[in-house]
Amino acid sequence: MEQDRTDRLKTAILLLAVAGLVVGLGAHAAGRADLADMIWRAGVLPALLALAVEILRNVRLGEVGLDIVAALSMTAALVFGETLAAAVVAVMYSGGTFLESFAEGRARREMHDLLSRVPRSATRHRNGALEDVPLDAVAPGDRLLIRNGDVVPVDGTVTSASAFVDTSALTGESLPQRLAPGADVMSGSTNAGEAFDVTATRRAKESTYAGIVRLVEEAQRSKAPMARLADQWSLGFLALTLAIAGAAWWLTGDPIRAVAVLVVATPCPLILAVPVALVAGLSRAAHFGVLIKGAGPLETMARVRTLILDKTGTLTDGRPQIVTIESHDGMAQDDILRFAAALDQASKHPVAQAIVAAARARGLPLAVPSDVAEIPGEGVVGHVEGRTVIVGGDDFVASRVGRLPGGAPAVAAGSVLVAVGVDGRMAGRLVMSDPLRQGAAAMLADLRRGGIGRIVLATGDRADVAERVTEGLGLDGLRASLTPDQKVMLVLSERKRGPVMMVGDGVNDAPALAAADVGVAMGARGAAASAEAADAILLVDRIDRLVPGLAIARASRRIALESVVAGIGLSVLGMVAAAMGYLTPVQGAVLQEVIDVAVILNALRALRIAPDGQREPA
Numbered sequence: 001m002e003q004d005r006t007d008r009l010k011t012a013i014l015l016l017a018v019a020g021l022v023v024g025l026g027a028h029a030a031g032r033a034d035l036a037d038m039i040w041r042a043g044v045l046p047a048l049l050a051l052a053v054e055i056l057r058n059v060r061l062g063e064v065g066l067d068i069v070a071a072l073s074m075t076a077a078l079v080f081g082e083t084l085a086a087a088v089v090a091v092m093y094s095g096g097t098f099l100e101s102f103a104e105g106r107a108r109r110e111m112h113d114l115l116s117r118v119p120r121s122a123t124r125h126r127n128g129a130l131e132d133v134p135l136d137a138v139a140p141g142d143r144l145l146i147r148n149g150d151v152v153p154v155d156g157t158v159t160s161a162s163a164f165v166d167t168s169a170l171t172g173e174s175l176p177q178r179l180a181p182g183a184d185v186m187s188g189s190t191n192a193g194e195a196f197d198v199t200a201t202r203r204a205k206e207s208t209y210a211g212i213v214r215l216v217e218e219a220q221r222s223k224a225p226m227a228r229l230a231d232q233w234s235l236g237f238l239a240l241t242l243a244i245a246g247a248a249w250w251l252t253g254d255p256i257r258a259v260a261v262l263v264v265a266t267p268c269p270l271i272l273a274v275p276v277a278l279v280a281g282l283s284r285a286a287h288f289g290v291l292i293k294g295a296g297p298l299e300t301m302a303r304v305r306t307l308i309l310d311k312t313g314t315l316t317d318g319r320p321q322i323v324t325i326e327s328h329d330g331m332a333q334d335d336i337l338r339f340a341a342a343l344d345q346a347s348k349h350p351v352a353q354a355i356v357a358a359a360r361a362r363g364l365p366l367a368v369p370s371d372v373a374e375i376p377g378e379g380v381v382g383h384v385e386g387r388t389v390i391v392g393g394d395d396f397v398a399s400r401v402g403r404l405p406g407g408a409p410a411v412a413a414g415s416v417l418v419a420v421g422v423d424g425r426m427a428g429r430l431v432m433s434d435p436l437r438q439g440a441a442a443m444l445a446d447l448r449r450g451g452i453g454r455i456v457l458a459t460g461d462r463a464d465v466a467e468r469v470t471e472g473l474g475l476d477g478l479r480a481s482l483t484p485d486q487k488v489m490l491v492l493s494e495r496k497r498g499p500v501m502m503v504g505d506g507v508n509d510a511p512a513l514a515a516a517d518v519g520v521a522m523g524a525r526g527a528a529a530s531a532e533a534a535d536a537i538l539l540v541d542r543i544d545r546l547v548p549g550l551a552i553a554r555a556s557r558r559i560a561l562e563s564v565v566a567g568i569g570l571s572v573l574g575m576v577a578a579a580m581g582y583l584t585p586v587q588g589a590v591l592q593e594v595i596d597v598a599v600i601l602n603a604l605r606a607l608r609i610a611p612d613g614q615r616e617p618a
Contacts, residue, residue: 013046014094020044021087028084040083047090048074069241073262077585080255085263085585092596122153125197135204142200148348152189155207156198157182164193166350176350188507192350194374237568241265241575248579256585260578264588265571273563273599280606281556288611289539290549297535301518301550302557303499307452308491308512310504311459311466314522314543315440318505320354320416320432327428328404336428338364340391340420342384346372351418351432352380352391390421394429397421434469441473443544450550454497458487460508487512503543520546551611559606567599 020043028036051071058067070093077086121132125143138144138154146152152165163179167189176192179185185198187207241262249258278295285292292298312318325333341359344352346369359366369389372382379392381400390397397419398404404426415433419426437443444455456477459466463480470478479490487502488511494500495517502509502516513519514533521534522541538545574591577583583591 009050010094010098013050014091014098016046017043017087017090017094021091024084024087037081037083040087041078044074044078044083044086044090047094048078051093069238069262069265072241073259073265076255076259076262080259080585082256082259082263082585085259085589088586088589088593089263092592123147138200138204140200140202144198144200145195146191146198147195148191148193150191152185152187152191152198153207154187154198154200154204155202156185156187156200158185158196159199160196163191163196163198164349165189166192192348237265240572244575244579252581254581257579257581260583260585260588261575263585264574264578264583264592273567273596273603274560276600277556277560277563277603277606280604281552281559281609284556284607284609285536285549285552286539288548288552289542289545290536290552291539292536292549292553293534297518298553299557300499301501301536301553304501304518304550305452305498306454306456306494306500307447308456308458308494308500308502308516310502310509311457311461311469312434313505314503315457316434316436316469318434320351320434322355322358322430323415323433323435324431325428326431329422329425329427331422331427333428334362334364336420336422337362337430338366339384339387339389339422339427340418340430342366343369343372343380343382343389343391345369346382347374347380351416354432355391355418355430387423388421391418393417394419397426400424401426436469436473437543439544443547444473444475446544446547447550450547451554452550454494456490456494458482458490458502458512460487484508484511488515491515503546520549548611552606552609555609555611556606559603559609563599563603566602567595570595570598 020039024036024039024043027033027039048071051067051074055067055071070089074086074089074093077083077089121134122138122142123130123145124133124138125145130145135153143159144153144156146163158179158181161181163183163185164176165179165185166176167186184201187202187204245258245261245265248261249255275295278298281298282292282295285298292301309315322337325336327333327336337355337359341356341364344355345366347353356366367385369382369384372380374380375392375396379390379396381388381390383389390400394417401421401424415431418430418432420428420430447455454476456479457466457470457475458479460482461480463478466478466480479486482490487509491500491502491512492515499517501518501520502512503520503522504510504513505522509521510533513521513535516535518536519534520536520538522538522543536549538549571592574583574588574595578588
């Protein structure tokens with residue numbers, strides 16, 4: 001990878017500069033001043049050459065950075081024989097660029113995980129047999145077999161009696177959908193039930209999932225690069241440095257004074273303090289469960305004022321949970337749940353697995369079911385502890401045990417009703433939904449206190465479901481039934497108000513995460529696509545980690561700015577002293593070292609940032 005080669009080159013330049021400085025000092029101590037001079041020059045040249053290449057690249061891009069000051073100081077020191085000063089500057093500069101590269105490049109990964117989720121082959125019906133074919137060979141009209149757990153490779157229509165698919169990664173709909181024959185099914189959906197057949201309607205490159213991949217790539221290409229915090233100060237500092245150095249040379253006629261000014265002016269407080277503070281901030285954020293992919297995203301996160309949240313798996317848990325248990329035959333609620341969960345142990349359906357998890361969470365003993373028969377998309381029948389148990393949709397269970405007077409009760413939007421029959425009678429019903437995460441309201445309030453001025457919900461789910469779930473949260477906006485490209489448009493429109501953070505977990509969120517100034521993915525259970533496209537990842541399945549993450553980002557940036565102001569102030573005083581002849585170039589380099597140590601120690605305070613009200617993770 002290109003980034004790996006760049007990191008190795010910066011490491012090599014730093015090692016050469018350090019070796020040149022140390023070996024040169026040894027030669028000088030041994031009385032070989034001529035050899036020390038040669039060694040110092042040799043150690044400086046690789047750093048100077050790399051600087052020249054970087055400056056040319058920036059000039060072509062229309063950018064002026066701090067690299068020019070460092071290049072001028074090293075060049076002037078070499079020209080006028082101040083090789084020790086040049087060696088010191090080379091070590092400090094190459095050390096700063098190494099730290100910055102380490103901060104920005106360590107966690108950034110390529111898009112290969114997103115692309116790897118796309119199936120590479122498909123199982124096609126042909127002449128009464130099944131054959132595995134490359135995905136590119138699938139044409140409209142081909143009949144494909146989708147096994148349990150398979151990702152649908154192309155857009156198509158269901159040709160089996162029914163299909164149960166999980167579209168949460170694409171649409172945000174938390175519960176699987178039952179599709180009738182002839183219904184459209186999107187590529188990227190996961191088969192959550194029995195195997196079914198699909199007739200392809202599009203080629204793979206034209207299908208839904210491929211379109212999402214293209215959206216992510218386009219969003220990343222169009223995203224404005226994050227400017228280094230240090231470069232925001234560069235132009236003014238460069239002008240001041242040249243003015244003082246030029247005035248010292250012109251007024252005294254002594255070029256060594258100009259060299260001393262340039263050496264003292266080498267912007268090591270900017271080059272070192274900023275990446276040190278930000279790397280410390282990255283480490284501290286990771287300590288609280290927030291992995292931020294480099295210094296640039298951390299800086300931008302500190303300036304975010306608008307937050308866009310996905311619903312399913314982000315603001316909500318993303319997994320159906322039992323809201324209430326209704327008893328219709330005098331049976332205890334725990335017994336209803338116990339019988340249903342024991343039978344559902346034989347099913348892979350997400351709702352069945354949620355019922356099993358709820359029973360285990362209550363500590364209920366679950367017997368091993370027998371004579372189990374599952375009707376895909378309908379329910380499960382079997383025996384538990386010698387009793388006949390039926391679990392499934394209300395109509396499915398009622399057709400076998402009889403319907404209760406009054407029919408099925410009405411349930412809120414976004415909820416699902418699971419009926420339980422025992423020994424030929426309707427025992428009860430489980431009402432399940434995908435509720436808000438615990439503490440969501442308090443978390444949003446904390447974010448507002450931390451500087452977030454606008455919070456918007458963006459979801460692919462239905463509007464009635466989103467409104468019910470988020471009622472009372474005081475959101476500033478709610479957009480529902482959004483496609484991936486509509487989420488990108490929402491991010492772009494909100495950016496007019498200032499830097500935007502987008503938080504999501506599904507494949508459908510990946511383009512919006514890539515387009516946002518800062519994209520944050522739910523990494524514990526989120527899709528690989530969202531993790532790849534995001535600038536930061538919540539390592540634990542807790543969205544409240546955003547609060548310390550933002551607090552650490554803002555504190556780290558503040559500490560970096562404090563270090564910059566203090567370091568630049570001390571450097572300016574040193575430049576004035578050098579211009580007046582009180583400092584030689586070597587003395588100026590030593591003074592700069594002292595300033596560097598001071599600002600680095602200040603920058604390291606970021607390692608001890610303690611977000612308000614946040615406990616240290618266990």
